[in-house]
Amino acid sequence: MSLLLIFEQLLNGLQFGVMLFLIAAGLTLVLGIMNLVNLAHGSLYMVGAFVCAWVSLQSGSFLLGLVAALPATALVGILVELLVLRRLYDRDHLDQVLATFGLILFFNEGVKIVFGARPLRLDLPDWLSGAVEILPGAPYPAFRLAIIAVGLLVGLFLYWLVTRTRLGMLIRAGASNREMVQALGVDIAKLYTLVFGLGAVLAALGGVMAGPIYAVEVGMGEPMLIMVFVVIVIGGIGSIRGAFVGALLVGLTFMLCRAFLPGLFGLFLDPAGAAAVGGALASMAIYILMAGVLIARPRGLFPAQG
Amino acid sequence: MQRSDLAALIGLLAFALFPALAWAGGLLWAVDLASRMLIYGLAALALNLILGYGGLVSFGHAAFVGAGAYVVGILSFHSFMGGGFLGLPGSGSGFLVFPLAMLVSGLLALAIGALSLKTSGLYFIMITLAFAQMIYYLFISLPDYGGEDGLSLWARSDFGPLDIGNDVVFFYLCLGLVLAFTLLKRRLVGARFGWTLMGLRDNPRRMQALGTAGFRYQLAAFTLSGAVAGLAGALLANQTEFVSPSFLSWHLSGELLVIVILGGIGTLYGPLAGAVAFLLLEFLLREVTEHWQLFLGPILILVVLYARRGLWGLVEGRRRD
Numbered sequence: 110m111s112l113l114l115i116f117e118q119l120l121n122g123l124q125f126g127v128m129l130f131l132i133a134a135g136l137t138l139v140l141g142i143m144n145l146v147n148l149a150h151g152s153l154y155m156v157g158a159f160v161c162a163w164v165s166l167q168s169g170s171f172l173l174g175l176v177a178a179l180p181a182t183a184l185v186g187i188l189v190e191l192l193v194l195r196r197l198y199d200r201d202h203l204d205q206v207l208a209t210f211g212l213i214l215f216f217n218e219g220v221k222i223v224f225g226a227r228p229l230r231l232d233l234p235d236w237l238s239g240a241v242e243i244l245p246g247a248p249y250p251a252f253r254l255a256i257i258a259v260g261l262l263v264g265l266f267l268y269w270l271v272t273r274t275r276l277g278m279l280i281r282a283g284a285s286n287r288e289m290v291q292a293l294g295v296d297i298a299k300l301y302t303l304v305f306g307l308g309a310v311l312a313a314l315g316g317v318m319a320g321p322i323y324a325v326e327v328g329m330g331e332p333m334l335i336m337v338f339v340v341i342v343i344g345g346i347g348s349i350r351g352a353f354v355g356a357l358l359v360g361l362t363f364m365l366c367r368a369f370l371p372g373l374f375g376l377f378l379d380p381a382g383a384a385a386v387g388g389a390l391a392s393m394a395i396y397i398l399m400a401g402v403l404i405a406r407p408r409g410l411f412p413a414q415g
Numbered sequence: 416m417q418r419s420d421l422a423a424l425i426g427l428l429a430f431a432l433f434p435a436l437a438w439a440g441g442l443l444w445a446v447d448l449a450s451r452m453l454i455y456g457l458a459a460l461a462l463n464l465i466l467g468y469g470g471l472v473s474f475g476h477a478a479f480v481g482a483g484a485y486v487v488g489i490l491s492f493h494s495f496m497g498g499g500f501l502g503l504p505g506s507g508s509g510f511l512v513f514p515l516a517m518l519v520s521g522l523l524a525l526a527i528g529a530l531s532l533k534t535s536g537l538y539f540i541m542i543t544l545a546f547a548q549m550i551y552y553l554f555i556s557l558p559d560y561g562g563e564d565g566l567s568l569w570a571r572s573d574f575g576p577l578d579i580g581n582d583v584v585f586f587y588l589c590l591g592l593v594l595a596f597t598l599l600k601r602r603l604v605g606a607r608f609g610w611t612l613m614g615l616r617d618n619p620r621r622m623q624a625l626g627t628a629g630f631r632y633q634l635a636a637f638t639l640s641g642a643v644a645g646l647a648g649a650l651l652a653n654q655t656e657f658v659s660p661s662f663l664s665w666h667l668s669g670e671l672l673v674i675v676i677l678g679g680i681g682t683l684y685g686p687l688a689g690a691v692a693f694l695l696l697e698f699l700l701r702e703v704t705e706h707w708q709l710f711l712g713p714i715l716i717l718v719v720l721y722a723r724r725g726l727w728g729l730v731e732g733r734r735r736d
Contacts, residue, residue: 146537148669196720202537203472207676208719210669215712222706335548335665342541381558389556396545396552400530403542407534 113247118368119361120243124253126360127260131315132333133340133352134267135308141347142284143301145194146202148209150312150337151330152216157182157313159220162229162325171234178313186309190302198301213331221327231320256318263311267349280304284347336363339399345409354410359395366391422730423684430590434583446582447654448698452691453589454650459674459686460596461643465636466672467681468609470616474540475527475547476671479641481663482523483516483648485554488566488658490515495569509572509579516649517642523550524641528634544665551663565659572653579653589650593687596643601683612636677718679727688726 136150160181165174193212197205232238233252240248271277279300282290291297315333323329340359344351371387378386402410430449437445458480465471490512493505506512527546534542560566571580579585603609614622615629622629652658661667670693678689696714700707722728 140537146540193716193720200719202540203466203672203676203680204719206472206474206540206669207673208716210673211712211715211719213712214708214715218706218709218712222709331665335544338541339545342538342545346537385556385558389552392552392556393549396549399545400542400549403534403538404530407538409538 113244114368116244117247117249118364120249120253120257121368122361122364123357124256124260124360125364126357127257127264128315128318129333129337129340129360130260130353130356131263131311131318133337133344133356134263134349135311136337137341137344137347137349137352138280138304139308140341142280142304143198145198146205146209147194148206148334149189149212149216150308151334152213153182153186153309153312153330154316154319154333155216155220155327155330156185157316158231158320158325158329159224159229159316160313161317162231162320163224165231166229171232171237174231175317178317179310182313182316183306183310186312187302187306190305194305195298195301216330217327226327228324228326231325233321252321259314259318263314264353271349276303336395339395342409343399343402345411348409348411351409351411358398362394362398363391366394370394419682419684419727419731426684426687427594434586443582446586448694450582450586450589450650450654452694453586453593453687454647454654455671455674455694456687456690457589457593457596457650458644458647459671459678459690460593460600461640461647462671463675463680463682463686464600464603464640464643465633466675467685468604468616469612469633469636471532471633471637472540472672473543473637473640474665474668474672475543475545476640476644477663477665477667478527478547478550479520479524479644480648480651480667480671481554481660482550483520483645484652484658484662485560485566485648486516486519486645487512487572487649487652488568489560491568491570491572492560492566507570507573509574509577512572513646513649516645518645520645520648521638521642524644525634525638528637528641532630532633532637544668547663547665547668551660551665554663555660561659563660565657565661568652568656568658571656572649585653589654592646592650596646597683597687604683608632608635673715677715677725679725679731682725682727682731685725685727688730692726 132150132154135153136147139145139147139150157178161171161174161178163174164177165171168174189212193208197208237252237255239251241251241254242248243254269277271280279290279295283295283297283300287297319329319333336359340355341352342355343358344353344355367388370391371384374383374387374390406412430453433449434443434446437443437449458476461479462473462476465473489500490503490506493499493503494507495505497505499505527543531539531542531546554560555563571585574588577584577588579588611622611627611629611632614627615633619629648662651662674689674693675686676689677693678687679685696711697707700710704710718725724731
């Protein structure tokens with residue numbers, strides 16, 4: 110019984126981890142290649158979730174929502190890149206933090222005006238809302254399994270894209286020496302816009318996946334964004350591989366601590382105290398993990414070269 | 416530099432006369448807003464010591480503000496409800512809780528700084544954020560002190576003959592503390608300490624070659640900055656008569672960064688101008704529309720793009736670049 114419970118929590122951690130990875134992948138590319146701290150990445154995640162929820166509500170089809178959300182968010186992302194972020198690439202991190210903080214305020218309020226202040230509900234179609242019996246006696250929600258599958262596929266796709274294609278080669282080259290790539294005749298501005306659009310699509314995908322599990326509400330991006338930054342910093346800025354490993358580490362740490370720490374403290378504290386201390390430590394665990402990693406390896410687990 | 420000092424004197428005069436002017440104009444409620452500006456200004460001045468002069472981007476200064484506020488909140492809670500915190504009896508005396516708030520925040524900054532200063536650049540931004548988030552979740556999980564809902568103060572701190580329950584008296588307390596720290600900072604920045612900090616900001620390798628123990632200077636600045644942020648927190652708790660985890664949230668850390676940059680990073684008085692402008696803007700936009708953030712956001716972006724040295728840059732006029 111308790112083995113099954115551990116197994117289920119491992120799957121939960123994996124599912125949360127791959128969702129973090131979807132958002133982290135785009136952010137780490139933007140950070141590593143363009144050297145841009147984009148706090149508004151969480152807003153793209155929110156926009157994706159809202160568009161999907163709204164279209165699903167209107168049309169009654171989750172798939173239609175998904176299909177609408179990805180290009181819509183890509184469009185928003187590209188617009189933001191062209192209008193604002195493009196001017197920030199050669200500024201220092203501080204200016205970028207401030208300007209993208211402004212973008213967060215703008216997006217949160219804008220979404221509130223367009224979609225209303227109340228959270229939207231995102232319902233799953235029947236074929237995704239059931240449970241699958243992965244081990245005898247251990248049913249697990251089909252949708253969460255689907256998230257894990259999609260996340261792993263995206264991971265493989267990005268690995269292929271970055272290491273095996275010409276675009277990926279340019280991305281890597283742009284990360285290590287921007288001027289040289291430009292001197293060789295590559296339109297670096299177009300490349301940046303493209304990479305940013307790709308990151309926006311991945312964030313939207315993360316938002317669509319998160320919608321049915323968590324609430325689709327204004328401000329949903331920020332808690333996620335902070336976790337994603339933790340992921341990226343643990344993995345090493347600019348490294349897709351690092352983002353993947355970091356995301357799984359953070360996802361598993363968070364879910365396992367949340368499930369088991371209160372019980373652990375229950376062994377030597379009274380139940381109320383154990384719940385409080387355990388819950389707090391579970392929330393703190395990922396930050397403790399990050400601080401530990403940074404103190405041991407100040408540039409993350411997989412520092413990108415260059 | 417003379418021009419900047421003159422402007423600062425005019426600003427000080429305006430603040431000193433403000434309660435009288437507000438009273439004459441029938442706007443006595445605005446004194447509370449002005450106190451809030453001073454408190455945010457004090458926190459921003461503290462942040463600017465490491466951000467502007469040290470080049471250390473702390474994205475976790477809310478932790479020190481919040482810790483200071485909670486020291487006031489928790490001790491006030493115990494002085495009315497009995498009991499104690501870790502063996503400490505409660506107290507409502509400002510002469511005790513204010514220094515204690517500075518001490519606690521300073522020690523916290525010493526610990527966080529000692530660990531965080533091993534990293535640099537973006538990693539420093541993120542690790543300070545991570546530590547602040549830890550403190551945030553720690554206080555959320557303390558049901559005795561209100562958890563997520565926070566804690567109401569029974570009364571403002573007791574300063575003996577000085578009744579800070581009165582908004583005007585409280586305002587002058589804030590003004591006095593801001594003035595004291597500004598003078599201290601002015602002296603520090605002009606002294607060897609400040610020049611060392613700036614040297615470490617601009618060329619750490621060279622400073623190392625000169626034999627400077629950079630880590631100690633940066634840690635000292637970080638600790639002082641944290642302690643003063645804690646003092647601002649103690650004032651904030653008194654101003655709102657309420658303490659909540661939102662004082663520890665990363666939104667406040669972000670706002671403080673915004674205020675410093677808006678006012679003019681690495682300037683002596685800029686952060687104060689930034690606090691006045693930011694809170695005034697927020698207040699006015701709130702009056703006009705409930706969707707004030709829709710306008711505040713783009714304004715911040717425009718400031719970043721077009722006013723690169725902040726508001727104080729306009730005051731100082733053209734300077735070496």
